[in-house]
Structures are given as structure tokens and as C-alpha cells.
Amino acid sequence: MKNPIFDIENWREIGTTLAQNKTRTFMTGFGIFWGTAMLALLLGGAEGLKHFMSRNFEGFATNAATIFPQRTTKSYAGFNKGMALEMNLQDADNIRRAIPDIENSSSVNFMWANALYGDKKSNAQLTGVENKYDKIFEPIIFDGRFLNEADNANYRKVCVLGKKVASELFGTASGVGNDIQLNGIYYKVIGVVGQTSEITIGANMDESIFIPSNSMRRSYNLGDRIDIFMMTFRQGTKPGNYEKQLRRIIASNHPIAPDDDGAFHYFNISEMFEMVDNVFAGITLLALVVGTGTLLSGVIGVGNIMWIIVRERTHEIGIRRAIGAKPRDIIVQILSESMVLTTIAGIAGIVFAAILLGAAEILTAGPQGPIKFQMDFSQAIGILATFLVLGTAAGIIPAVKAMKIKPIEALNDK
16 A cells, blocks of 8 residues: 555545535634634734834833932931932042943933024924933934034034934934024034934933033033933943942932932833833733634644544545555544644634734834834744644544554444
């Protein structure tokens, strides 16, 4: 007898067997189709949601933190609670000296500015930063460059415009190289930037104007005041481990109770990223749990139909055994039918899911591009392989039962 795997007649017989009861085959195949489609849609949807959420945090260092003053919440050294606090340059120097694990840092100051260029104007947030600000909050450079160390050290009157401000002042033309007025003082435009992250410190970067911190202090008489101190930490360190130390360092330079945690707000951005990672893990787990449920229902359906097919074909199997069919041939025959049904329905389910996920990408396309809902090719193959293995496994018990059928008993079973 020919090997059933390579026997064309055997495969024709499989098709005939599955076609004998079209309704039953369709319902079982639909269970597999729906199981693969749902699992693929859930995994693809989870990837799309993760891409959407992670895109909101692009451009911001994951190991960053900020600290800024508020009001005291406790009386101390003769000062009443509720006293407004200010950070200063001495605080920044103390922090940098005491914590060598700080990799990049920048003091930041804010004020509103009336920007003028000819008869065009824009009301924007003027932001004074140091040269490593763009290592913490990475902008998109549309034209020119960002501020550097020499700009700060030499008190240069240069500025970088957010793309919205640049559009209001210069339209579609490049503003780089032109002089604009910021609250009556002229600055040369050296760059145009945009914001990548949805995280906003102060105003949105698109609506801001950046100038050297030293130039801002001198031009607008800010003294040594700091509105916010931003920093990133070296890889392998956790910003949360330094919160108490930072509070002690600043408190030592101000009349603040050592245990007044409300006097300064410490914003640990890495904790937010960890929370998002946990959400991602939960989304993936939920998709796998729900998808596995639909997968198992399809596999159970395959097992049921193969069991029914074996019972209905007991007489036929007995004849095959009587004319010389080996038990292995019977097992291969039954498992082949299970594999064919699982493979066809599984591929159809994955193709269906891929079409829906592709449509979702098109419908969600925005200024930042489409949200990537599609699965990886390896995921699609993995889903199909999983269904194929489990679908084949579901046919093992009916196949073993068919193998054990004795020819005499089967021929007498009518």
C-alpha cells in the first residue's frame, strides 16, 4: 500500500470525506477560522495599542526626573507653612556635585514672551535652558540646530523656535538666520524644532521659544532663580532611589523642615514608563488569555468532528483493515483529515485578521503616521503552527480508536 501522505487518491478521499457533511465541516472549520482570526486580531490590536501609547513617549529619556519648588507644608525655623519657595543655581550645583550618577541635567526657566518679526507676532512661552536640555527632552530638528554649550557660556542672544511659532512668524519660509524681538530684545533664530513626546514640561515644545539660560537671566533680570531642574541618570540606576537625597540637598540650602516632602515636587518619569510597561504586559496577557480560549474552542471542535467521523466510518475502517491496511495507515488517514481542516481554516482566519488590521492602520493614520496594528510574520506563523499542532493533536484520540478497531467487529457493526 502506498504511503498515505504521498498518495493523491488519499488526499482526494480526505476532501470527499470532509465534503460528505458540509454543514458539520463548515461549522468546525468556522470555529478554527474564528479562533485564529480572534487570536491574530487580539495580538495585532495589542501591538497597535502599545505602538499608540509608546509613540506618546518618544523623544523623552526613560530614566529622567524633574524637581521643582512648591509651598512649604510645615512651619520651620520661624517661617510659617505655606511659604512660596524658589530654587536657585546653588541648588543645581549642589545636586550635580553630590550625585555623580546624574548623566545630563539642565536648569529651566519659563516666562511668556511677545515674539515679533516685522508685522507678524506670536505669543509663546520663552524657555531658558542649558546645553544638555535636548539630551533629556529630545526635539525634532526641522531646520538649523539646537542650543549648545558655547551659546550659554558666551551669553549669546540666539533662539530656537517651536514649529508653530516659526509658522506664525515666517509662514512656510525658513526663519533661520533672521532676527526677532522677544519682549523688546533682539535674538537671532538658529533653529526650528518640534515635539516628539506627548509629555509636556511647561508648554508644548511646538509653542515654545528656547534661549540660553544665561542669556535669559541677564536679559530679563531673573537673578539665579530656577523654575525646574531636569536630569537623566546613568543606565542601570533608578531615579526613584535618589529622591530623598535630592530633597535633603535642596533643603540644606533653604529654610525647610527636613521632613517637608511637600515643599518640592519630584516627578520620576521612569516610574511612568514602568507603569506603561506593566500596562503593555497586561494587554498582551489579556489578548493571549482571550485568544487561547477561542483557540481551545476551535481545537475541541476539531476533536469532536474527527470522533464523529471515526464512528461513522467504523465499517469502512474494518474493510480497510481486512484488505491489509496497517494501523499506521489508519492513523495517518484520520490525522491528515484533521490537518487539512485545521490548515485551511487557520490560513483563512489569519488572512481575514490581516485584512482587518490593515484597514485599521489606514483608518487611524494621522499626522504622526499610521498606528501599526499588524502582527509580525513570525507571530502569524506561530499562530498557524499552534493551531496545526493542537488541531492535529485533537485528532489523535479518534485516530487511536480507529487504529484499534478489529476488522471482524467493524464489519459486523452496521
